[in-house]
Amino acid sequence: MHLPEATVASGVQPNAPPMTTTASLPITIRQVTKRYGSMHALDHVDLDIRSGEFMTLLGPSGSGKTTLLSVLGGFTRPDAGSLRFGDREVVTTPPHERGVGMVFQNYALFPHMNVADNVGFALRLRQVARAEQSRRVERALEMVQLGGYGMRRVDQLSGGQRQRVALARAIVFEPRILLMDEPLSALDKQLREHMQIELRQLHEQLGMTTVYVTHDQREALTMSDRIAVIHQGRIVQLDTPRALYDRPVSRFVAEFIGESTLMPVTVERGVVRLGSQPLTLEAPAGADGARHLMVRPERLRLLPAGESGGGDPTDNRLSGHVRTVVFQGDSLLLQVTLAQGHGLSVRTGIREAGAAALQPGAPISLALAARDGVLLAPD
Numbered sequence: 432m433h434l435p436e437a438t439v440a441s442g443v444q445p446n447a448p449p450m451t452t453t454a455s456l457p458i459t460i461r462q463v464t465k466r467y468g469s470m471h472a473l474d475h476v477d478l479d480i481r482s483g484e485f486m487t488l489l490g491p492s493g494s495g496k497t498t499l500l501s502v503l504g505g506f507t508r509p510d511a512g513s514l515r516f517g518d519r520e521v522v523t524t525p526p527h528e529r530g531v532g533m534v535f536q537n538y539a540l541f542p543h544m545n546v547a548d549n550v551g552f553a554l555r556l557r558q559v560a561r562a563e564q565s566r567r568v569e570r571a572l573e574m575v576q577l578g579g580y581g582m583r584r585v586d587q588l589s590g591g592q593r594q595r596v597a598l599a600r601a602i603v604f605e606p607r608i609l610l611m612d613e614p615l616s617a618l619d620k621q622l623r624e625h626m627q628i629e630l631r632q633l634h635e636q637l638g639m640t641t642v643y644v645t646h647d648q649r650e651a652l653t654m655s656d657r658i659a660v661i662h663q664g665r666i667v668q669l670d671t672p673r674a675l676y677d678r679p680v681s682r683f684v685a686e687f688i689g690e691s692t693l694m695p696v697t698v699e700r701g702v703v704r705l706g707s708q709p710l711t712l713e714a715p716a717g718a719d720g721a722r723h724l725m726v727r728p729e730r731l732r733l734l735p736a737g738e739s740g741g742g743d744p745t746d747n748r749l750s751g752h753v754r755t756v757v758f759q760g761d762s763l764l765l766q767v768t769l770a771q772g773h774g775l776s777v778r779t780g781i782r783e784a785g786a787a788a789l790q791p792g793a794p795i796s797l798a799l800a801a802r803d804g805v806l807l808a809p810d
Contacts, residue, residue: 455483455640456517456607458503463512465498465664472498473509474664485634485641487651490661491687497612499661500644504610505529516608527556532601532639534611538593540585546572546596547581553604571599574633591622598630602637609634611643615650627653648688652676660684676727682807685725693723694773698806706771711745712804723807728764728778730803734796735785746798751775753793767795 458480465473472495480486488496501507502514505526514522521529540549547568554564572578575595585593594614601609611630615623631654634641645651651658652672660668660675660683668675668684679685682693696705698718703710705724712724734748751769763786765777777797779786789795 455638457482458608458640458642459513459515460499461513461515463499463502463509463514465495465502465507465509471495471664473502476512476664476666478659478666478669480640480642481656483638483640485631485643485654485656487643487645487655487658488661489645489648489651489658489687491646494661495664496644496646496661498664500610500612500642503608503642504531504533529608530606531608531610532604532606534597534601534609534614536613536616538597538614540593540596540600542585544585545581546577546583546585546588549585549596550581550599550603552600557604559604567603568599571603574602574636575599576629590618591626594618594626598633602633602639607639609637609639609641611641613645616645616647623650624653630654652688660687662687678805679725679807682723682725682810685723685805685807690728690776690778692726692728692775693807694726694771694775695809696722696724696806698722703804703806705749705769705773708771710747710799710804711801712747712806713801714806718806721809723809725805725807726775726799727803728776730799731775731777731779732798732800733777733779733783733785734798743800745801747801747804749775749797749799751795751797753789753791753795755791756789763789765789765795767797 460476460478463473463476464471476499488499490496498507502509505521505524509522512522513520516529541552544552550571551564551568554567559567568581569578572580575598577592577595577599580592585596588596597614615626618626627650643654655672657669657671658675659666662683668680675684675688679688685691685693694705696703696710698714698720700719701714703712703714703724731749749769751767753765754768754774755766757764758781761781762778763781765779767775767777769775
């Protein structure tokens with residue numbers, strides 16, 4: 432699609448005047464609880480967000496992530512718990528006294544104001560001098576690639592440009608903490624992916640502590656320093672994007688973050704078996720009993736006919752037949768039925784050896800490295 436004319440592929444405008452922020456603040460959340468009747472929206476949540484960190488709250492609808500962001504912004508009062516910005520307890524502080532920037536899902540722009548007036552609204556509330564207001568507004572617009580757009584009406588802007596105006600309004604008063612509630616959800620896929628990179632670059636340039644809410648796991652993996660996965664009002668895993676993807680701690684996280692196949696296995700005295708077939712895997716101590724084996728589709732390697740296992744002697748060989756072949760441009764997504772009867776998803780490059788011959792019903796052999804199978808406790 433055609434991106435807004437203010438957009439440049441390199442991200443934040445290289446010639447934009449620098450915006451310096453007061454030192455960012457860490458956020459400390461302790462035992463924060465919020466109930467609606469008998470339902471726990473937040474269930475004794477503990478979370479430490481580092482100064483200058485890009486933290487994403489990730490979870491499905493109804494998980495509690497937006498409620499937690501609302502608590503941070505002061506729009507929801509928790510039933511119990513402590514919330515500190517730096518050394519300051521703010522759990523009872525009203526929103527306008529917290530000094531945080533906020534970008535809402537629907538942008539919440541004022542339709543009767545032009546772009547400059549929308550961006551400068553927070554400065555007028557703080558009674559910043561008019562000349563300083565103009566300087567800061569233009570600087571903020573330059574940073575989000577909307578220099579010269581100040582006199583335009585909101586209804587003259589594209590969706591991506593409105594999102595930039597909302598972001599400029601949130602950063603114009605140089606807050607120490609920036610909160611964002613699914614700000615890219617209304618954009619189409621190409622622009623959304625472009626804006627993910629821009630937001631990350633802007634965060635690095637400004638250095639403010641950023642808390643970002645999304646239900647889009649790819650968006651979270653792209654942008655975050657760390658991700659807090661929230662399910663039923665609790666943080667079920669907190670880790671870096673790579674650690675979350677490579678080493679989920681539960682079936683829920685494994686299925687929510689990226690594509691995966693889970694198959695029932697048994698572990699006895701450290702030996703993992705898929706049906707009757709022993710597998711070479713990294714089984715944690717005390718893992719005996721029923722488990723799930725998680726496999727990412729791209730971690731399986733297609734073995735050409737006649738190849739017995741691959742270069743690494745610890746690779747596991749899995750055999751079966753192809754059920755479906757789906758062309759996805761640079762890759763093929765295969766649905767495979769293993770000899771043990773379990774279904775498995777496999778992603779392979781279209782130019783991989785043997786890929787061109789894959790057809791439904793064809794036999795297939797796969798290699799799985801020991802480090803690429805993850806054992807998870809049963810639900």
